[in-house]
Amino acid sequence: MRINLTKKDLVNIIYMQIGFSKQITENLVEEFFFIIVSNLCKKKSVKISKFGTFLIRSKNPRIGRNPKTKEEKEISKRDVILFKPSKEFRESLNKSVKNAT
Secondary structure, three states: OOOOOOHHHHHHHHHHHHOOOHHHHHHHHHHHHHHHHHHHHOOOOEEEOOOEEEEEEEEOOEEEEOOOOOOEEEEOOEEEEEEEEOHHHHHHHHHHHHHHO
8 A cells, every 4th residue: 555645744744843824834835845846947956955856857859669559659858857865865764674674
């Protein structure tokens, strides 16, 4: 069973820990995501200390193939978002995986 963390869940968690009103907390979370998205749209990377870096990478056009029909089709040039976790984040994730087993 897979459980997703939603934006509403984030608002509730921050609301319970900080004690701001739900409206202020929701605005804070919305603004946080808006800053990340707007900087990525400007092709700027976003580095969050001890968490990771969001990057934009351009992918060149290439030929792709439909696995069912074997039909070839050109995949257009596009930008993709990459996330590179920080060293601290990777280490803490690996520690929690080792402790869970």
